[in-house]
Amino acid sequence: MKEFDYVIIGGGCAGLSLAYELEINDKLKNKSLAIIENREKYERDKTWSFWKVFDHNFQDCVIKNWNNFTINTPDASRELKSEKFPYQSIDSGKFYNKVNAKLKSNKNINFFKTLNEINSSNSIIFNSINETPPDKSKLWQHFQGIEIETKKNIFDEEIFNLMDFNCDQKDAVHFFYTLPFSKNKALVETTWLSNLENNAYKDYDIQLENYIKNNLRIKEYKINYTEKGAIPLFYPSTNNNFINIGTVGEMTRLSTGYTFLNIQEHSKYIRENLENISDKEKFKLNNKYIFLDKIFLKVVKNNPEKMPSIFFNLFKVKADAFIRFMSNKSNLVDDLSIVIKMPKFTFLKALF
Ligand SMILES: Cc1cc2nc3c(=O)[nH]c(=O)nc-3n(C[C@H](O)[C@H](O)[C@H](O)COP(=O)(O)OP(=O)(O)OC[C@H]3O[C@@H](n4cnc5c(N)ncnc54)[C@H](O)[C@@H]3O)c2cc1C
Numbered sequence: 001m002k003e004f005d006y007v008i009i010g011g012g013c014a015g016l017s018l019a020y021e022l023e024i025n026d027k028l029k030n031k032s033l034a035i036i037e038n039r040e041k042y043e044r045d046k047t048w049s050f051w052k053v054f055d056h057n058f059q060d061c062v063i064k065n066w067n068n069f070t071i072n073t074p075d076a077s078r079e080l081k082s083e084k085f086p087y088q089s090i091d092s093g094k095f096y097n098k099v100n101a102k103l104k105s106n107k108n109i110n111f112f113k114t115l116n117e118i119n120s121s122n123s124i125i126f127n128s129i130n131e132t133p134p135d136k137s138k139l140w141q142h143f144q145g146i147e148i149e150t151k152k153n154i155f156d157e158e159i160f161n162l163m164d165f166n167c168d169q170k171d172a173v174h175f176f177y178t179l180p181f182s183k184n185k186a187l188v189e190t191t192w193l194s195n196l197e198n199n200a201y202k203d204y205d206i207q208l209e210n211y212i213k214n215n216l217r218i219k220e221y222k223i224n225y226t227e228k229g230a231i232p233l234f235y236p237s238t239n240n241n242f243i244n245i246g247t248v249g250e251m252t253r254l255s256t257g258y259t260f261l262n263i264q265e266h267s268k269y270i271r272e273n274l275e276n277i278s279d280k281e282k283f284k285l286n287n288k289y290i291f292l293d294k295i296f297l298k299v300v301k302n303n304p305e306k307m308p309s310i311f312f313n314l315f316k317v318k319a320d321a322f323i324r325f326m327s328n329k330s331n332l333v334d335d336l337s338i339v340i341k342m343p344k345f346t347f348l349k350a351l352f
Contacts, residue, residue, distance in 0.1 A: 001119040002110075004034040009115065010128030011037030013048065013092070014246025014263045016099040018126060019109065020057060021267040023102055027274055032108045034118050042100060044093030046227055047145065047187055048260040049179065051085045053327040056264045061094040064181045068159040071315045073308040074166055079159065080319040085327070087160060089179055089187075090260070124278060126270070127242035128249065134232070136196040139297055141257040142230040144204035145177070145189030148212065148221040155180035165308035166215055167207070170200055173300055173307045176211050185224070188212060193300055193307075196230060204228070231257040233297055243270070243277065250284065255293040256326055288335070289328050298350035306346060313341040 006022075008015040019035060022028050052065075065086040070079045103109045112118055161178040168174065172194035180186040190207040212218050235250045245251070251262040262285060269283045284290075300307060314322060321334040330338070 001117070002034075003032075003119045003121075004110075004123050005031040006033045007036065007115070007118070007120045007123045007125045008033065008128070008245075009036045009125065009242070010246065011035045011039075011111065012128060012246065013046070013095075013260065014128040014249065014251065014266070015126070016096065016103075017057070017263050018245060018267045018270060019103055020099045021264075021271045022274070023106060023109070024057065025271050027271060028106055028108050030108075033110075034120070034123070035103075035109065035111050036113070036115050036118075037111055038113050042093075042096035044091055044096075044225060046092040046229070047179070048090040048092060048095075050088060050258055050261045051082075051323045051327050052088050053085055053261065053324065053329050054265075056261065058090055058095055058098070061090045061098055062088045063091045063094070064089050064157075064179070066158065066160045066179075069162045070159055071162055071312055072164040072166055073312050075309075076312065078312065078315045080315060080322060082319040082323055084320055085323045089181070125242040126245050127238075127240060128244070128246035130236050130238060130248045132237060132239070134196065134230070135234070135236075138195060139193060139233040139301060140196050140230045141191060141193055141233055142196060142201070143177075143189050143191040144208065144226065144228045145187050146208055146223045146227075147181075147185065147187045147225040148218070149224055150184045150218055150221045153183035154216075154218060155183050155186050157182050163311055164215065165311070167211060169304065169308075171304060172198070172201060173304045174201070175308075175311075176215070178216070188216070193233065193304075231259070233257065245270075253285065253289060253293065253326075253328060255289075255296045258326065261327065285328055292335075295347060295350050299346055302350065303346055306343070310342065310346075313343075314338065316341055 065088050067083055067086055068081045157180045163175040165175050172192055174192050177189040177191055178186055190204050192201045194201055233254050236248055238244055238248050246263055251266055252259045266283050273280045317337045321337050324330040324334050325338050
C-alpha cells in the first residue's frame with residue numbers, strides 16, 4: 001500500500017481549504033497528500049456566508065456581497081450598514097470546482113474513499129470527520145434553506161435579512177434568514193437553536209412555504225436548490241490522535257455557527273507551521289469568545305423567549321463593532337459596547 005506524507009480525512013470545506021492552501025504555497029511539490037473523501041460526487045450543497053474581515057483564497061467563488069443588513073422582531077426592525085466589511089456568500093459548488101481543478105494538476109495529491117486503502121502509519125493526519133453519534137440532547141443550530149426564483153423582480157438585492165423573528169418560536173429560538181442574490185432570486189432559510197430531539201421544529205418545508213407566502217408575500221416561485229444542516233453549538237468530542245480541522249477542529253463560533261473564515265485562518269496556521277505542526281500548540285479561537293459564547297448559549301437555553309429582544313439589542317451597537325465581534329476580531333471597546341447592551345441580571349445568572 002502506498003505511503004503518504006500527509007493525509008486529510010474528509011474533503012469538505014476544511015479538508016479542501018487546507019489542501020488548497022498547501023498547494024498554492026508550494027508545500028506539496030516534494031510531498032505527497034492523500035485526501036480521504038467518501039462522497040460520490042461534488043455538487044453545490046452549502047452556501048457559506050460571512051463578513052469579510054480579511055482576504056481569503058476564494059474571492060472568485062463569491063456569488064454576492066452586501067453592505068446592508070437587517071433584523072426584524074414583532075416589535076421593531078433595524079438596519080445596519082458597513083462599507084468596510086461586506087457580507088459575502090460563497091457557492092460551495094464553485095468552491096469544490098475551483099479547488100479540485102487545482103489539486104488535479106499535482107500528481108502528488110490523490111483521492112481515496114477510505115483510510116484503509118493507504119498506509120498512513122507514518123503520515124501526519126488532519127481529520128475533519130466525526131464518527132461519534134451526534135449528541136441530540138445538546139444545543140444545535142439546525143436549518144433548511146431554499147433558493148427560490150420568482151417571475152417578477154421583488155427582492156431588494158442590496159439588503160439581506162440576518163434574522164426575522166416574526167415566526168412561531170415554539171419554546172425555542174426560531175428565525176428566518178434571507179439572502180437576496182438578485183431581484184428575483186433569494187436563499188430563504190428557516191433556522192432553529194434547539195436540541196435535535198424535538199421533531200416539532202423540523203417541518204422545514206411547511207415553515208418555508210408559510211413564511212414565503214405570508215411574510216414575504218410571494219405567491220409564485222420555483223425552488224432551484226435546497227440545503228439542510230445542523231451545526232453543533234458545542235465542541236464535539238473526538239477520540240483520535242489526529243490534528244482535527246473544521247467543525248471537529250473546534251472552528252465553529254459557538255454562538256453563531258460561523259465557521260468558514262475560521263477554517264481559512266486555521267489552514268493558514270497549519271501551512272505556516274507545517275514543518276513542526278505535530279508539536280505546535282493547537283490552533284484555537286480566542287478564549288474570550290469561547291467564554292462569552294458559553295454564557296450566551298446558557299442564556300439561549302434558559303431564556304429562549306428573551307432571545308429576539310437580546311439579538312435586537314446587539315444590533316444597537318455600531319455596525320463595524322457588531323461585525324468584528326461576530327467575526328472574532330473585536331477589540332475591548334467593541335466588547336464593552338456589546339456587553340452593556342445585554343440584560344445584566346439574565347447574563348449574571350447564567351455566569352454563576
Ligand atoms: C448547510 C450548511 C450551511 C452552512 N453555512 C455556513 C455559513 O453560511 N457560514 C459559515 O461560516 N458556516 C456555515 N456552515 C458551517 C460550516 O462552515 C460548514 O459545516 C463547513 O462545511 C464545515 O467544514 P468541515 O470540513 O468541518 O465539514 P464538511 O464540509 O462537512 O466536510 C466533511 C467532509 O467529510 C466527508 N466525510 C464524512 N464522513 C466521511 C467518512 N466516513 N469517510 C470519508 N469522508 C467522509 C464529507 O463527505 C465531507 O466532504 C454551514 C453548514 C452547513 C451544514
